[in-house]
Amino acid sequence: xTREIVLDTETTGIDPKNGHRIIEIGALEMINHMPTGQxxxxxxxxxxxxxxxxxxxxxxxxxxxADKPVFxxxxxxxLTFVGDSPMVIHNAPFDMGFINAELARLDREPLPMSQAIDxxxxxxxxxxxAQANLNALCRRFxxxxxxxxxxxALIDADLLAAVYVELLGGRQPDLSLEPAAAGxxxxxxSGQTDDSGFAFRADSNQFDRPHAPxxxxxxxxxxxxxRIDDAVWSR
Numbered sequence: 001x002t003r004e005i006v007l008d009t010e011t012t013g014i015d016p017k018n019g020h021r022i023i024e025i026g027a028l029e030m031i032n033h034m035p036t037g038q039x040x041x042x043x044x045x046x047x048x049x050x051x052x053x054x055x056x057x058x059x060x061x062x063x064x065x066a067d068k069p070v071f072x073x074x075x076x077x078x079l080t081f082v083g084d085s086p087m088v089i090h091n092a093p094f095d096m097g098f099i100n101a102e103l104a105r106l107d108r109e110p111l112p113m114s115q116a117i118d119x120x121x122x123x124x125x126x127x128x129x130a131q132a133n134l135n136a137l138c139r140r141f142x143x144x145x146x147x148x149x150x151x152x153a154l155i156d157a158d159l160l161a162a163v164y165v166e167l168l169g170g171r172q173p174d175l176s177l178e179p180a181a182a183g184x185x186x187x188x189x190s191g192q193t194d195d196s197g198f199a200f201r202a203d204s205n206q207f208d209r210p211h212a213p214x215x216x217x218x219x220x221x222x223x224x225x226x227r228i229d230d231a232v233w234s235r
Contacts, residue, residue, distance in 0.1 A: 016101035021046035026153030092118035
């Protein structure tokens with residue numbers, strides 16, 4: 001079983017070395033490259049003002065964060081959720097720089113860069129010369145991101161999870177594995193849901209051959225079966 005955490009952050013500005021802080025963390029769990037439904041979403045009071053340029057990107061204001069916990073309060077919750085699992089991050093040095101700056105303020109051990117899987121260089125290697133931001137990758141892989149009016153850590157982590165699977169090669173085209181809502185089962189006729197909460201859906205017309213076998217193909221198959229002792233096709 002492979003556990004990974006897809007993660008994104010929003011911040012007060014672009015450089016933690018200038019005192020900028022994390023204001024939102026969105027993280028979701030994947031097992032064997034499938035979302036499990038387990039997620040962590042935190043808003044954080046940065047104890048400083050947010051740059052106007054940053055607000056224009058994510059829409060999060062100081063007023064909204066005034067009653068939210070500071071990073072020291074949520075640090076253990078965050079670290080426990082991540083554990084020692086690889087973290088899938090788009091432009092990992094940015095997010096890791098902010099995370100480790102926050103941990104350094106608390107005299108906590110930094111998370112190693114080796115724990116991060118950076119999807120930005122993955123995308124650049126796969127599509128050299130093409131745009132590699134999250135919106136561009138969603139367009140390329142036909143992933144619906146119409147709900148992404150502004151950047152948001154959990155929204156972006158969810159989109160990145162889908163992008164990451166595509167960068168790895170995509171799911172099997174003839175099998176759809178989707179996380180089912182907690183406490184629900186797949187609807188009648190749509191497939192089955194196992195105890196892990198995943199819905200296995202197969203549409204019958206998805207498996208239809210685009211054409212019927214020709215007479216030559218049928219004759220060739222019959223000839224092959226005739227040469228096989230106790231062939232299952234003859235039973």
